[in-house]
Amino acid sequence: MTCIVGTFSFPIEKKVMMDEFKKIADREGINQSRLLVSIVEEYVKKHSDGNPSFTIDQFQDPGFQAVPAYFSKKEKWINNYKNSNEKDKTKLRMQAMDMLKWFRMVDVNE
Secondary structure (H helix, E strand, C coil), X not given: CCCCCCCCCCCHHHHHHHHHHHHHHHHXXXXXXXXXXXXXXXXXXXXXXCCCCCCHXXXXXXXXXXXCCCCCCHHHHHHHXXXXXXXXXXXXXXXXXXXXXXXXXXXXXX
């Protein structure tokens, strides 16, 4: 396997934690670089669809409904729909139908 050597820095106050990371990795027989790469892979997998752009205050608003970004993968939309209550499922279906109507009106008028 071809590897690229990289480096990273951390604040001095995190040295004890990083020493503990090395000790744990050694104890478990895991290469530190491979462990860091697996941690980064997991992070990228969880966050690659975009950066959440909602503030915590918005979730306090009873009228607020977070939905996947418009161009998210189909699976993300399906999962969101499956995990919605009936009222929100209805709102999602109505919004999708309205959008389809808007796009058709634009296409007809062009």
